[in-house]
Amino acid sequence: MSAKDQDEGRYTQTYKIDYARVDVAEIMDQVQAKAARAAAPDDGGEDVPGMPDGPVWQPSSGPLTLKKKVKRKLQRFLTPFFPVMRLMALPVHEDLMQTNAKLSEASAKIDLLLHRRDITKEYIKLLHVLCHNLVMELSKLRVEHDTLKSRVQVLEKDFAFLGKRESVLEKKIAP
Secondary structure (H helix, E strand, C coil): CCHHHHHHHHHHHHCCCCCCCCCHHHHHHHHHHHHHHHHCCCCCCCCCCCCCCCCCCCCCCCCCCHHHHHHHHHHHHHHHHHHHHHHHHHHHHHHHHHHHHHHHHHHHHHHHHHHHHHHHHHHHHHHHHHHHHHHHHHHHHHHHHHHHHHHHHHHHHHHHHHHHHHHHHHHHHCC
């Protein structure tokens, strides 16, 4: 049996859950009952059916090694000094909390800058497309201007020719 199957088995033994009709209130009642039993194990309260007694995870109860013995002795010896150690660790904790707050602010600023960078990239893309379109339109206008200029020159030549023709015809007709 794999570790995942063991975990699933452990939880299904701990809490009864009807997956076809999930009732959150019932599950919460089971959790509260288990927490109450764990908080007061000798209260003589009623057991929830299907709930194992005691914690779900049990530490290995193997033979005590030298390391475990020394650790237990050291913990018992240092127990009276825990308040002093907490007091000594308080400035470090405060510094840690300030650093965490500063890092959170920096992260928010970085997110804002990244968002602005993305917006700036989009604006740059739009400006590039706009410049491209402007160049294209200016090129079209330049070609159209040159075309109209050449047509005007042709019309000027035709007008000059017609003017000369008119004067020649007037000289022929008028004696």
